[in-house]
Amino acid sequence: MDEAAAATIDSAIAASKHRPGPLLPILHSIQDALGYIPAEAVPVIGQALNLTRAQVHGVVSFYPHFRRSPPGRHVVQICQAESCQAMGSTALTAHARKALGVDLHGTTADGAITLEPVYCLGNCACSPAVMVDGNDLRGHVDNAAFDAIVDACRSTR
Amino acid sequence: MTTTIYIPRDASAISRGADQVAHAIADEAARRNADVKIVRNGSYGMFWLEPLVEVVCAAGRIAYGPVTPKDVKGLFDAGFLTGATHRLHQGIAARIPYLEKQERLTFERVGVIDPLSIDDYRAHGGGRGLARALEIGPAATTEEVVKSGLRGRGGAAFPTGIKWRTAAATVAPQKFIVCNADEGDSGTFSDRMLMEGDPLTLIEGMAIAGVAVGATQGYIYVRSEYPHAEATLNAAIEVARAAGYVGTHLLGTNAVFELEVRRGAGAYICGEETSLLESLEGKRGVVRAKPPLPAIAGLFGKPTIINNVISLASVPIILDRGAQYYSDYGMGQSKGTLAFQLAGNVKHPGLVEKAFGLTLREILYDFGGGSASGRPIRAVQVGGPLGAYIPASQFDLPLDYEAFIAKGAMVGHGGIVVFDDTVDMAQMARYALEFCAVESCGKCTPCRIGSVRGVEIMDGILAGKSDRDERVTLLRSLCDTMLNGSLCALGGMTPYPVLSALEHFPQDFEKPQTQAA
Numbered sequence: 130m131d132e133a134a135a136a137t138i139d140s141a142i143a144a145s146k147h148r149p150g151p152l153l154p155i156l157h158s159i160q161d162a163l164g165y166i167p168a169e170a171v172p173v174i175g176q177a178l179n180l181t182r183a184q185v186h187g188v189v190s191f192y193p194h195f196r197r198s199p200p201g202r203h204v205v206q207i208c209q210a211e212s213c214q215a216m217g218s219t220a221l222t223a224h225a226r227k228a229l230g231v232d233l234h235g236t237t238a239d240g241a242i243t244l245e246p247v248y249c250l251g252n253c254a255c256s257p258a259v260m261v262d263g264n265d266l267r268g269h270v271d272n273a274a275f276d277a278i279v280d281a282c283r284s285t286r
Numbered sequence: 287m288t289t290t291i292y293i294p295r296d297a298s299a300i301s302r303g304a305d306q307v308a309h310a311i312a313d314e315a316a317r318r319n320a321d322v323k324i325v326r327n328g329s330y331g332m333f334w335l336e337p338l339v340e341v342v343c344a345a346g347r348i349a350y351g352p353v354t355p356k357d358v359k360g361l362f363d364a365g366f367l368t369g370a371t372h373r374l375h376q377g378i379a380a381r382i383p384y385l386e387k388q389e390r391l392t393f394e395r396v397g398v399i400d401p402l403s404i405d406d407y408r409a410h411g412g413g414r415g416l417a418r419a420l421e422i423g424p425a426a427t428t429e430e431v432v433k434s435g436l437r438g439r440g441g442a443a444f445p446t447g448i449k450w451r452t453a454a455a456t457v458a459p460q461k462f463i464v465c466n467a468d469e470g471d472s473g474t475f476s477d478r479m480l481m482e483g484d485p486l487t488l489i490e491g492m493a494i495a496g497v498a499v500g501a502t503q504g505y506i507y508v509r510s511e512y513p514h515a516e517a518t519l520n521a522a523i524e525v526a527r528a529a530g531y532v533g534t535h536l537l538g539t540n541a542v543f544e545l546e547v548r549r550g551a552g553a554y555i556c557g558e559e560t561s562l563l564e565s566l567e568g569k570r571g572v573v574r575a576k577p578p579l580p581a582i583a584g585l586f587g588k589p590t591i592i593n594n595v596i597s598l599a600s601v602p603i604i605l606d607r608g609a610q611y612y613s614d615y616g617m618g619q620s621k622g623t624l625a626f627q628l629a630g631n632v633k634h635p636g637l638v639e640k641a642f643g644l645t646l647r648e649i650l651y652d653f654g655g656g657s658a659s660g661r662p663i664r665a666v667q668v669g670g671p672l673g674a675y676i677p678a679s680q681f682d683l684p685l686d687y688e689a690f691i692a693k694g695a696m697v698g699h700g701g702i703v704v705f706d707d708t709v710d711m712a713q714m715a716r717y718a719l720e721f722c723a724v725e726s727c728g729k730c731t732p733c734r735i736g737s738v739r740g741v742e743i744m745d746g747i748l749a750g751k752s753d754r755d756e757r758v759t760l761l762r763s764l765c766d767t768m769l770n771g772s773l774c775a776l777g778g779m780t781p782y783p784v785l786s787a788l789e790h791f792p793q794d795f796e797k798p799q800t801q802a803a
């Protein structure tokens with residue numbers, strides 16, 4: 130782990146350590162900054178919060194949001210839940226897997242995109258829904274719109 | 287003269303290009319030297335029209351939608367700044383029948399105001415509920431909520447006032463108000479719309495709850511899939527603090543209420559209240575056995591009111607206009623209004639706030655306009671992923687908690703997902719089990735293992751294995767075990783969508799038997 134990452138982890142801990150129930154806020158700020166929770170962070174957090182490694186690891190691994198390895202440069206999530214299914218998300222997902230050459234949870238060979246399932250984005254009235262990089266929400270995504278998302282991801286860092 | 291233009295900041299509107307439309311309108315106005323003020327409001331919830339742009343003219347707020355950046359030049363050319371007609375002209379927004387036919391109480395300000403403007407909030411009645419609660423005191427505030435008949439909108443429909451009484455009666459040095467903004471149910475988005483469109487109402491409702499039970503700290507647990515709502519809430523808390531709805535001197539009194547937003551981490555089970563509390567404490571979101579009730583020993587072991595966003599956001603109007611006003615809406619034991627959410631394969635998806643008692647058919651056809659595909663509606667799922675599938679023959683069922691329970695279904699959080707006649711209900715049954723397997727917290731065997739077995743059974747049925755009848759029998763018995771042997775409703779209610787699919791659409795489970803068992 131490089132020094133910058135270590136500093137990020139330390140400052141995430143310092144910022145939330147004294148709040149009640151600090152573990153999730155700490156993990157969020159680490160992942161927001163680094164894109165995942167490095168294994169090296171686990172004992173450091175444990176020591177700061179007086180928790181065992183196993184306890185911290187248990188929390189990190191319980192929550193689907195937290196990653197234990199770096200994702201691709203962009204994360205594209207396709208909603209798999211009922212409303213989106215009713216509007217064609219199963220076919221959209223099949224198209225995405227084929228177009229990217231990966232399965233769900235996989236990362237493209239060029240490292241540009243990690244494809245993930247998600248269970249409802251609250252955008253059910255504009256199904257099928259897709260989320261890009263955790264904050265860029267799209268609705269009524271058809272194959273062409275999906276391909277445009279992929280092109281945009283590939284052309285940016 | 288400055289012309290005010292409303293363009294929603296609601297996440298769904300943004301997902302359809304509202305930000306790009308706002309930029310295009312600002313650019314075009316600058317190019318033409320037009321004096322405009324753009325306000326980013328919430329959404330009215332007519333999503334087939336989003337982005338819905340409103341221009342304030344002499345005649346009122348004239349709506350245009352759905353607007354794309356490409357339409358902007360033409361709108362200016364046509365004279366939309368003075369409400370001129372145009373292909374996208376929808377007339378006065380409040381007069382669009384979809385909206386006009388609703389009974390908006392909890393959502394009264396959503397879409398109407400700038401969600402972060404305290405002046406707008408007050409001008410539309412905001413803040414009066416908290417003022418009244420501080421005036422009448424804790425006991426009378428709780429009794430007002432009891433009398434209103436408000437039941438929890440998060441799913442279980444437990445009477446909100448009764449929960450508050452329990453927490454109020456428990457003596458403790460510290461109590462908490464927790465808002466459940468996990469909104470994990472697929473097909474639902476009312477919590478999100480409220481948080482993005484009128485967050486001050488939720489904050490006011492939580493402050494009232496604090497006053498009622500003697501809690502000075504609140505948390506809003508928002509799911510990580512809702513970055514827009516989270517940002518709006520954080521901004522709104524600062525606005526509320528400056529206005530005295532949060533902080534150490536509520537509306538100038540000595541009452542204290544602090545409030546913080548916490549982000550979830552993608553686990554559906556953390557919408558279950560005890561799992562949510564574990565998560566807030568920084569633990570794995572494993573469900574706690576009850577008792578003790580959270581109202582007696584909840585967050586960090588302290589008495590805790592945990593309520594859904596819509597439950598809490600309905601409290602200010604109850605305090606402001608009185609319990610009677612609220613309970614005059616609705617039927618039977620289902621008092622007030624519910625913000626139904628219409629989604630899936632439907633022509634006019636969106637938010638419909640109506641008094642309990644209207645029928646599914648009215649929602650699906652009078653509001654929804656039938657399916658989006660134009661094909662017959664075959665089934666709807668009401669109440670999220672644990673809700674039953676309802677066939678067309680039961681569309682005259684009134685939307686009422688007890689009427690649904692009597693049919694083995696549930697209203698829940700009010701999500702209604704529509705499927706046309708191309709749906710394969712055996713696939714939907716498989717999906718319900720798969721979802722349970724993915725999201726199980728792992729505490730009890732029927733849920734953790736049963737759901738995985740259920741997927742395997744369904745895979746065989748879908749593949750056309752020759753032992754179908756045995757598999758269906760096994761599936762029923764598995765559902766029975768899950769129904770009776772699960773600690774919480776994830777394992778305990780996953781059988782609802784499975785068994786309702788099997789009961790109403792048995793033909794979908796009869797695949798050609800082409801494979802050996």
Ligand SMILES: Cc1cc2nc3c(=O)[nH]c(=O)nc-3n(C[C@H](O)[C@H](O)[C@H](O)COP(=O)(O)O)c2cc1C
Nearest residue numbers: 438439440466468469470557558559593594597775
């Ligand atoms: C698996 C499961 C998921 C739930 N998800 C939510 C949710 O996302 N939002 C919510 O408000 N309630 C949810 N609930 C219901 C809560 O446990 C609880 O009843 C609710 O927060 C109480 O608030 P209310 O009385 O205002 O509805 C869920 C329950 C279960 C069993």
Ligand code: SF4
Nearest residue numbers: 727729730733774777
């Ligand atoms: S039913 Fe499932 S989710 Fe609920 S407590 Fe048991 S294992 Fe956990």
Ligand code: FES
Nearest residue numbers: 208213250252253
């Ligand atoms: S079901 Fe896909 S966004 Fe809600």
